[in-house]
Amino acid sequence: MSHIEDLQELLSKFDFKSNFLYEGLTDSQKIRVQELFEPISFKKGSKLFYEDGIPTGVFLIESGLAKKSKSIIGEKEQIFYIYAQGDLLGYHALLSDERYQDSCAALVDLTASFMSKDNFLMILEEIPALKMSLIINLSHEFGVLANTISILAQNSQNIRLALFLLVLESRYNRYSPNNDGISIARQDLADLIGATRESLGRTLKEFKEEGLVSIKSKTIHILNHQGLYQMLNT
Amino acid sequence: MSHIEDLQELLSKFDFKSNFLYEGLTDSQKIRVQELFEPISFKKGSKLFYEDGIPTGVFLIESGLAKKSKSIIGEKEQIFYIYAQGDLLGYHALLSDERYQDSCAALVDLTASFMSKDNFLMILEEIPALKMSLIINLSHEFGVLANTISILAQNSQNIRLALFLLVLESRYNRYSPNNDGISIARQDLADLIGATRESLGRTLKEFKEEGLVSIKSKTIHILNHQGLYQMLNT
DNA sequence: ATTTATTTGTGATAAATGTTACATTTAAGG
């Protein structure tokens, strides 16, 4: 197996397949689902939903990026996933009939489609294939979060950063062939890899000096994918 | 809200409700499900299933404890959940139609009920309530793993240990009123909180010297729950 | 019961990461 394939396989272990919604539906079913969505938009920094809030529905991201994060103890925020175009989100709390266990904020101006809780639960009963897709997807997500725990708990900051840079680049470029680099606030990147902002800055600088990445203000470009990947296998 | 209630609420954020199987079923449905299980037992240290193995069915723990762990990079093993009596496990890989993403090993001699993949998928179609229970449960598990990420990535070893001691004690004593303490290998506890064995040992010694716990060989007893809980809120 | 293997404890040292405080750069608003 080539290095590229190895990398792709690794990255898939950190990616929800949250764009499952239309998989396996007939054309008429797709239209039925689409009819239940309504457009909604969020300014950069605003929240799609809040921790402890009551779930109102689900969101399908049409454009933009959103971070899901939570804070269990103290004020420290942990980002545990970054959603991109095509991803469906907001269904966990809704389905488990709990309050939101996490909050979700737009990283950039964002457009989405919204479906109310009632409509979502209705369509789930109406189209059984959807329910099975959801089960498959939730099961996959379990693996992704377990992998995330494993990476964050067992590896140094260097390795965590190397991995998440690769993950983010692939996520950011999901539907855009032109590689625009990874544009993200330092604090967010730190909250994602479980580091302080200062410490992340130093590690990032190291990477730059080693020619692994280039940095222009907020945007990080990966120059040497192979190099980052090799860090993971040492 | 009292401290005890606060603690209970916190602990519930780290507990799968994997004993959902019979919830909401009629008596005849329960019997139908039970008929499809067959007894199986595992010696301490043996594996219920292996990472990368092909899923064969699901397990319901009748007695004993099991750890679910994985190793993404290198040889470091991360335990991300410890299952106890009453828990159902092994359905994630089966449902997402992937290979096992993790391995599961008995921490002590263990007895379980086993249901084959075919029977599990069959009963899921036969009893729709089961499918919905599964969705609810998977959604809840998502929150638990997100909380685990947050704790492990954002807190010091002391705090991680304090929390997991409280979690483990509650898990170990789920169905046993007499508090037998937490019997666990140091290496396993270290793999659970994301620390080295030596480092864990030192932190544990500190806890002992502060009167928070007592240690008799492999078994840890919590002496001051309040004290451990307060560590989390500083 | 005695030997052997495994697990655990300990101490010295090095490495990684966090903390604090402030300078500098970049973005946002009028």
Place this chain on the structure above:
DNA sequence: CCTTAAATGTAACATTTATCACAAATAAAT
């Protein structure tokens, strides 16, 4: 465009945690 606020960079220092090497204790096997 200018002003102010927010984000980022930097450096010295403290703290936490890992690593290594080995002793002690416990568990397993004969």
